[in-house]
Amino acid sequence: MGATATERLLLRAVSAASRAPSVYNTQPWRFLLGDDGVDLWLDLDRVLPVIDPDAREARLSCGAALYNLCLVIAVSCRAPLVEPLPDSAHPDLLATVRLGGAHTPSADELALERAVERRQTNRRPFLDRPIPTAARSALVRAANDEGAWLAFPHAAGQVAALVQRADHIQGQDPAYLAELREWTHQDGNRRDGVRAPARAPAAGIAVPRDFAPHRRDRRSDPFETDPQLAVLVTRTDTARSQLNAGRALQRVLLSAEVAGLAVSPLSQPVEVPEVRAALAELVGGAPQLVLRLGYGYPGAPTPRRPLSAVAAPAARRIHNPRRSETDAS
Numbered sequence: 001m002g003a004t005a006t007e008r009l010l011l012r013a014v015s016a017a018s019r020a021p022s023v024y025n026t027q028p029w030r031f032l033l034g035d036d037g038v039d040l041w042l043d044l045d046r047v048l049p050v051i052d053p054d055a056r057e058a059r060l061s062c063g064a065a066l067y068n069l070c071l072v073i074a075v076s077c078r079a080p081l082v083e084p085l086p087d088s089a090h091p092d093l094l095a096t097v098r099l100g101g102a103h104t105p106s107a108d109e110l111a112l113e114r115a116v117e118r119r120q121t122n123r124r125p126f127l128d129r130p131i132p133t134a135a136r137s138a139l140v141r142a143a144n145d146e147g148a149w150l151a152f153p154h155a156a157g158q159v160a161a162l163v164q165r166a167d168h169i170q171g172q173d174p175a176y177l178a179e180l181r182e183w184t185h186q187d188g189n190r191r192d193g194v195r196a197p198a199r200a201p202a203a204g205i206a207v208p209r210d211f212a213p214h215r216r217d218r219r220s221d222p223f224e225t226d227p228q229l230a231v232l233v234t235r236t237d238t239a240r241s242q243l244n245a246g247r248a249l250q251r252v253l254l255s256a257e258v259a260g261l262a263v264s265p266l267s268q269p270v271e272v273p274e275v276r277a278a279l280a281e282l283v284g285g286a287p288q289l290v291l292r293l294g295y296g297y298p299g300a301p302t303p304r305r306p307l308s309a310v311a312a313p314a315a316r317r318i319h320n321p322r323r324s325e326t327d328a329s
Protein backbone atom coordinates (compact mmCIF):
# COMPACT_ATOMS: atom_id res chain seq x y z
CA MET A 1 0.00 0.00 0.00
CA GLY A 2 1.38 3.43 -0.95
CA ALA A 3 2.03 6.24 1.54
CA THR A 4 -0.91 8.52 2.32
CA ALA A 5 -0.81 12.24 1.48
CA THR A 6 -0.25 13.00 5.18
CA GLU A 7 2.65 10.54 5.41
CA ARG A 8 4.24 12.07 2.33
CA LEU A 9 3.82 15.58 3.74
CA LEU A 10 5.38 14.60 7.09
CA LEU A 11 8.31 12.90 5.35
CA ARG A 12 8.91 16.02 3.24
CA ALA A 13 8.78 18.12 6.40
CA VAL A 14 11.27 15.86 8.22
CA SER A 15 13.56 15.82 5.21
CA ALA A 16 13.60 19.64 5.18
CA ALA A 17 14.11 19.66 8.96
CA SER A 18 17.23 17.55 8.59
CA ARG A 19 18.70 20.16 6.18
CA ALA A 20 18.91 22.56 9.16
CA PRO A 21 22.33 23.75 10.33
CA SER A 22 23.75 22.13 13.45
CA VAL A 23 26.83 22.65 15.56
CA TYR A 24 29.69 20.60 14.00
CA ASN A 25 27.00 19.14 11.71
CA THR A 26 26.12 16.77 14.57
CA GLN A 27 22.42 16.66 13.52
CA PRO A 28 21.37 16.08 17.15
CA TRP A 29 17.73 15.28 16.36
CA ARG A 30 15.30 12.37 16.17
CA PHE A 31 11.88 12.60 14.55
CA LEU A 32 9.08 10.23 15.50
CA LEU A 33 6.29 10.26 12.94
CA GLY A 34 2.68 9.71 13.91
CA ASP A 35 -0.61 9.72 12.03
CA ASP A 36 -1.09 13.44 12.30
CA GLY A 37 2.27 14.90 13.26
CA VAL A 38 5.88 14.59 14.33
CA ASP A 39 7.62 14.55 17.71
CA LEU A 40 11.05 16.19 17.77
CA TRP A 41 13.53 14.69 20.25
CA LEU A 42 16.98 15.85 21.20
CA ASP A 43 19.50 13.06 20.49
CA LEU A 44 21.62 13.13 23.63
CA ASP A 45 24.24 10.88 22.03
CA ARG A 46 25.04 13.71 19.63
CA VAL A 47 25.50 16.49 22.17
CA LEU A 48 29.11 17.71 22.29
CA PRO A 49 30.31 17.34 25.91
CA VAL A 50 33.24 19.76 25.69
CA ILE A 51 31.86 22.79 23.86
CA ASP A 52 28.19 22.21 24.62
CA PRO A 53 27.90 20.58 28.08
CA ASP A 54 24.37 21.96 28.66
CA ALA A 55 23.15 20.99 25.15
CA ARG A 56 22.36 24.65 24.46
CA GLU A 57 23.75 24.58 20.92
CA ALA A 58 22.11 21.21 20.28
CA ARG A 59 18.75 22.78 21.24
CA LEU A 60 19.48 25.70 18.91
CA SER A 61 20.18 23.23 16.12
CA CYS A 62 16.93 21.37 16.84
CA GLY A 63 15.07 24.71 16.90
CA ALA A 64 16.37 25.39 13.39
CA ALA A 65 15.14 21.94 12.32
CA LEU A 66 11.76 22.68 13.92
CA TYR A 67 11.50 25.90 11.90
CA ASN A 68 12.04 24.04 8.60
CA LEU A 69 9.58 21.34 9.62
CA CYS A 70 6.84 23.91 10.28
CA LEU A 71 7.66 25.84 7.12
CA VAL A 72 7.05 22.81 4.90
CA ILE A 73 3.75 22.12 6.66
CA ALA A 74 2.74 25.78 6.20
CA VAL A 75 3.56 25.88 2.48
CA SER A 76 1.60 22.63 2.11
CA CYS A 77 -1.49 24.65 3.18
CA ARG A 78 -1.79 23.21 6.71
CA ALA A 79 -1.26 25.21 9.90
CA PRO A 80 1.56 23.71 12.00
CA LEU A 81 0.45 23.38 15.64
CA VAL A 82 3.55 23.37 17.81
CA GLU A 83 3.78 22.52 21.48
CA PRO A 84 7.30 23.19 22.74
CA LEU A 85 8.60 21.05 25.61
CA PRO A 86 5.23 19.39 26.18
CA ASP A 87 6.31 16.88 28.86
CA SER A 88 8.34 17.95 31.87
CA ALA A 89 9.08 14.25 32.59
CA HIS A 90 10.84 14.06 29.19
CA PRO A 91 12.85 17.26 28.71
CA ASP A 92 14.50 15.83 25.58
CA LEU A 93 11.10 15.79 23.88
CA LEU A 94 11.64 19.27 22.46
CA ALA A 95 8.37 19.72 20.60
CA THR A 96 5.33 18.05 19.18
CA VAL A 97 4.07 19.32 15.84
CA ARG A 98 0.56 18.46 14.66
CA LEU A 99 -1.21 19.26 11.41
CA GLY A 100 -3.80 21.96 12.02
CA GLY A 101 -6.52 23.31 9.74
CA ALA A 102 -6.21 24.91 6.33
CA HIS A 103 -3.54 27.60 5.97
CA THR A 104 -2.81 29.96 3.09
CA PRO A 105 0.95 30.29 2.81
CA SER A 106 2.32 33.83 2.61
CA ALA A 107 4.72 34.94 -0.13
CA ASP A 108 7.37 35.13 2.58
CA GLU A 109 6.83 31.51 3.65
CA LEU A 110 6.99 30.33 0.04
CA ALA A 111 10.26 32.19 -0.61
CA LEU A 112 11.83 30.97 2.65
CA GLU A 113 10.86 27.36 1.95
CA ARG A 114 12.45 27.51 -1.49
CA ALA A 115 15.67 28.63 0.21
CA VAL A 116 15.88 25.58 2.52
CA GLU A 117 17.90 23.43 0.08
CA ARG A 118 20.10 26.33 -1.11
CA ARG A 119 21.11 27.63 2.32
CA GLN A 120 24.55 26.64 3.52
CA THR A 121 27.19 27.83 5.93
CA ASN A 122 29.76 29.87 4.06
CA ARG A 123 33.20 29.85 5.73
CA ARG A 124 34.96 31.49 2.81
CA PRO A 125 36.18 35.11 2.78
CA PHE A 126 33.45 37.64 2.00
CA LEU A 127 33.68 40.72 -0.19
CA ASP A 128 34.31 44.07 1.50
CA ARG A 129 30.80 45.20 0.59
CA PRO A 130 28.45 46.65 3.22
CA ILE A 131 25.04 45.13 3.82
CA PRO A 132 22.31 47.70 3.02
CA THR A 133 20.19 48.91 5.94
CA ALA A 134 17.01 47.44 4.42
CA ALA A 135 18.58 43.97 4.29
CA ARG A 136 19.75 44.26 7.91
CA SER A 137 16.25 45.35 8.96
CA ALA A 138 14.72 42.32 7.24
CA LEU A 139 17.00 40.04 9.26
CA VAL A 140 16.19 41.87 12.49
CA ARG A 141 12.45 41.42 11.76
CA ALA A 142 12.98 37.71 11.00
CA ALA A 143 14.52 37.18 14.46
CA ASN A 144 11.84 39.29 16.19
CA ASP A 145 9.04 37.32 14.58
CA GLU A 146 10.39 34.17 16.29
CA GLY A 147 10.77 35.74 19.72
CA ALA A 148 14.50 36.55 19.62
CA TRP A 149 16.44 39.59 18.51
CA LEU A 150 19.38 40.20 16.24
CA ALA A 151 21.77 42.92 17.38
CA PHE A 152 24.19 44.60 14.99
CA PRO A 153 26.46 46.09 17.66
CA HIS A 154 28.11 49.44 16.96
CA ALA A 155 31.10 48.00 18.75
CA ALA A 156 31.59 45.33 16.06
CA GLY A 157 35.36 45.52 16.65
CA GLN A 158 34.80 44.47 20.26
CA VAL A 159 32.71 41.49 19.15
CA ALA A 160 35.47 40.54 16.69
CA ALA A 161 37.98 40.74 19.54
CA LEU A 162 35.80 38.39 21.62
CA VAL A 163 35.69 35.89 18.75
CA GLN A 164 39.49 35.93 18.69
CA ARG A 165 39.73 35.65 22.47
CA ALA A 166 37.47 32.60 22.53
CA ASP A 167 39.44 31.04 19.67
CA HIS A 168 42.67 31.60 21.56
CA ILE A 169 41.31 30.10 24.81
CA GLN A 170 39.82 27.06 23.08
CA GLY A 171 43.02 26.54 21.07
CA GLN A 172 44.89 25.92 24.36
CA ASP A 173 42.45 23.26 25.52
CA PRO A 174 43.40 19.67 24.59
CA ALA A 175 39.83 18.46 25.24
CA TYR A 176 38.50 21.06 22.78
CA LEU A 177 41.05 20.07 20.15
CA ALA A 178 40.30 16.36 20.60
CA GLU A 179 36.54 16.92 20.23
CA LEU A 180 37.06 19.14 17.19
CA ARG A 181 39.20 16.45 15.59
CA GLU A 182 36.59 13.80 16.24
CA TRP A 183 34.03 15.78 14.21
CA THR A 184 36.36 16.95 11.42
CA HIS A 185 37.27 14.51 8.68
CA GLN A 186 38.17 13.95 5.06
CA ASP A 187 35.90 10.98 4.55
CA GLY A 188 33.64 11.59 1.56
CA ASN A 189 31.28 8.83 2.76
CA ARG A 190 30.68 10.27 6.23
CA ARG A 191 27.22 11.87 6.53
CA ASP A 192 27.88 14.08 9.57
CA GLY A 193 30.70 16.25 10.89
CA VAL A 194 32.62 18.91 8.97
CA ARG A 195 35.01 18.32 6.07
CA ALA A 196 38.55 19.47 6.97
CA PRO A 197 39.08 22.70 5.04
CA ALA A 198 41.90 22.74 2.50
CA ARG A 199 42.86 26.29 3.47
CA ALA A 200 43.21 27.91 6.87
CA PRO A 201 41.48 31.18 7.82
CA ALA A 202 44.07 33.95 8.21
CA ALA A 203 44.53 34.89 11.85
CA GLY A 204 43.92 38.36 13.23
CA ILE A 205 40.24 39.09 12.53
CA ALA A 206 36.87 37.50 13.32
CA VAL A 207 37.03 34.45 11.09
CA PRO A 208 35.20 31.11 11.12
CA ARG A 209 36.38 28.39 13.45
CA ASP A 210 39.36 26.58 11.99
CA PHE A 211 38.25 22.94 11.78
CA ALA A 212 41.79 21.66 11.15
CA PRO A 213 44.13 23.64 13.43
CA HIS A 214 46.51 20.63 13.58
CA ARG A 215 47.24 20.93 9.85
CA ARG A 216 49.98 23.52 9.69
CA ASP A 217 50.85 22.94 6.03
CA ARG A 218 47.96 24.93 4.56
CA ARG A 219 47.94 28.27 2.82
CA SER A 220 45.72 30.81 4.54
CA ASP A 221 42.94 32.84 2.96
CA PRO A 222 42.78 36.60 3.54
CA PHE A 223 39.41 37.50 5.05
CA GLU A 224 37.46 40.75 4.92
CA THR A 225 39.13 43.46 6.98
CA ASP A 226 35.90 44.79 8.46
CA PRO A 227 33.73 41.74 9.28
CA GLN A 228 30.01 42.44 9.57
CA LEU A 229 28.86 40.72 12.74
CA ALA A 230 25.47 40.30 14.36
CA VAL A 231 24.54 38.63 17.64
CA LEU A 232 21.42 36.51 18.10
CA VAL A 233 20.06 37.19 21.57
CA THR A 234 17.20 35.96 23.74
CA ARG A 235 15.84 37.56 26.90
CA THR A 236 16.37 34.44 29.03
CA ASP A 237 18.45 31.30 28.62
CA THR A 238 15.92 28.55 29.32
CA ALA A 239 15.53 25.43 27.17
CA ARG A 240 12.47 27.07 25.61
CA SER A 241 14.43 30.26 24.78
CA GLN A 242 17.15 28.15 23.21
CA LEU A 243 14.62 26.32 21.04
CA ASN A 244 13.14 29.70 20.03
CA ALA A 245 16.63 31.01 19.29
CA GLY A 246 17.08 28.08 16.91
CA ARG A 247 13.82 28.88 15.13
CA ALA A 248 14.88 32.52 14.89
CA LEU A 249 18.32 31.49 13.67
CA GLN A 250 16.85 29.48 10.83
CA ARG A 251 14.43 32.22 9.84
CA VAL A 252 17.35 34.69 9.79
CA LEU A 253 19.52 32.29 7.75
CA LEU A 254 16.77 31.62 5.20
CA SER A 255 15.96 35.34 4.96
CA ALA A 256 19.66 36.01 4.39
CA GLU A 257 19.70 33.39 1.63
CA VAL A 258 16.67 35.01 -0.02
CA ALA A 259 18.48 38.38 0.16
CA GLY A 260 21.62 36.91 -1.45
CA LEU A 261 23.64 37.15 1.76
CA ALA A 262 26.23 34.60 2.89
CA VAL A 263 26.46 33.66 6.58
CA SER A 264 28.80 31.77 8.85
CA PRO A 265 27.73 31.17 12.44
CA LEU A 266 30.51 31.76 14.98
CA SER A 267 29.71 30.01 18.24
CA GLN A 268 33.13 30.12 19.88
CA PRO A 269 32.39 33.32 21.86
CA VAL A 270 29.26 31.74 23.37
CA GLU A 271 31.08 28.51 24.27
CA VAL A 272 33.63 30.08 26.63
CA PRO A 273 31.69 31.26 29.72
CA GLU A 274 33.83 34.34 30.46
CA VAL A 275 33.67 35.46 26.82
CA ARG A 276 29.92 34.89 26.68
CA ALA A 277 29.58 37.07 29.79
CA ALA A 278 31.60 39.83 28.11
CA LEU A 279 29.39 39.52 25.02
CA ALA A 280 26.29 39.81 27.23
CA GLU A 281 27.73 43.08 28.61
CA LEU A 282 27.89 44.40 25.04
CA VAL A 283 24.50 43.30 23.73
CA GLY A 284 22.40 42.53 26.85
CA GLY A 285 20.21 39.45 27.38
CA ALA A 286 21.50 35.96 26.68
CA PRO A 287 23.73 35.88 23.57
CA GLN A 288 23.05 32.65 21.67
CA LEU A 289 25.23 32.92 18.56
CA VAL A 290 27.36 35.36 16.58
CA LEU A 291 26.76 35.55 12.84
CA ARG A 292 29.26 36.76 10.28
CA LEU A 293 27.36 38.14 7.29
CA GLY A 294 28.28 39.41 3.88
CA TYR A 295 28.48 38.72 0.20
CA GLY A 296 30.57 35.89 -1.16
CA TYR A 297 30.80 32.79 -3.26
CA PRO A 298 29.12 29.60 -1.97
CA GLY A 299 30.97 26.37 -1.33
CA ALA A 300 29.70 22.80 -1.57
CA PRO A 301 26.62 21.68 0.40
CA THR A 302 27.27 19.46 3.42
CA PRO A 303 25.85 15.94 3.69
CA ARG A 304 23.15 14.74 6.05
CA ARG A 305 22.43 11.35 7.57
CA PRO A 306 19.70 9.40 5.73
CA LEU A 307 16.14 9.82 6.94
CA SER A 308 16.14 6.18 8.07
CA ALA A 309 18.78 7.15 10.68
CA VAL A 310 16.89 10.14 12.09
CA ALA A 311 13.20 9.28 11.68
CA ALA A 312 11.13 6.40 13.03
CA PRO A 313 7.45 5.55 12.63
CA ALA A 314 4.63 6.02 15.10
CA ALA A 315 4.78 2.51 16.49
CA ARG A 316 7.90 3.51 18.44
CA ARG A 317 6.56 6.92 19.39
CA ILE A 318 6.32 6.49 23.13
CA HIS A 319 9.74 7.27 24.55
CA ASN A 320 12.92 8.72 23.22
CA PRO A 321 14.26 5.57 21.48
CA ARG A 322 17.78 6.25 22.63
CA ARG A 323 16.63 6.54 26.22
CA SER A 324 14.49 3.40 26.15
CA GLU A 325 17.37 1.43 24.65
CA THR A 326 19.62 2.69 27.45
CA ASP A 327 16.97 1.96 30.10
CA ALA A 328 16.58 -1.58 28.83
CA SER A 329 20.28 -2.37 29.10
Ligand SMILES: Cc1cc2nc3c(=O)[nH]c(=O)nc-3n(C[C@H](O)[C@H](O)[C@H](O)COP(=O)(O)O)c2cc1C
Residues within 6 Å of the ligand: 019, 020, 021, 022, 023, 024, 025, 057, 058, 060, 061, 064, 119, 120, 121, 122, 123, 193, 194, 208, 209, 264, 265, 266, 267, 268, 289, 301, 302
Ligand atom coordinates in the same frame (compact mmCIF):
# COMPACT_ATOMS: atom_id res chain seq x y z
C1 LIG B 1 24.42 26.32 17.05
C2 LIG B 1 25.37 26.33 15.87
C3 LIG B 1 26.70 26.70 16.06
C4 LIG B 1 27.58 26.73 14.96
N1 LIG B 1 28.87 27.16 15.15
C5 LIG B 1 29.71 27.27 14.11
C6 LIG B 1 31.03 27.81 14.27
O1 LIG B 1 31.43 28.22 15.35
N2 LIG B 1 31.83 27.88 13.18
C7 LIG B 1 31.40 27.46 11.94
O2 LIG B 1 32.17 27.57 10.99
N3 LIG B 1 30.16 26.94 11.76
C8 LIG B 1 29.30 26.85 12.80
N4 LIG B 1 28.03 26.37 12.63
C9 LIG B 1 27.61 25.89 11.29
C10 LIG B 1 27.65 24.36 11.22
O3 LIG B 1 28.98 23.89 11.24
C11 LIG B 1 26.89 23.92 9.96
O4 LIG B 1 25.55 24.25 10.10
C12 LIG B 1 27.00 22.43 9.69
O5 LIG B 1 28.33 22.06 9.41
C13 LIG B 1 26.12 22.03 8.49
O6 LIG B 1 26.48 22.75 7.35
P1 LIG B 1 25.44 23.70 6.59
O7 LIG B 1 25.04 24.82 7.51
O8 LIG B 1 26.22 24.22 5.40
O9 LIG B 1 24.26 22.90 6.17
C14 LIG B 1 27.13 26.34 13.69
C15 LIG B 1 25.78 25.96 13.52
C16 LIG B 1 24.90 25.97 14.58
C17 LIG B 1 23.46 25.60 14.37
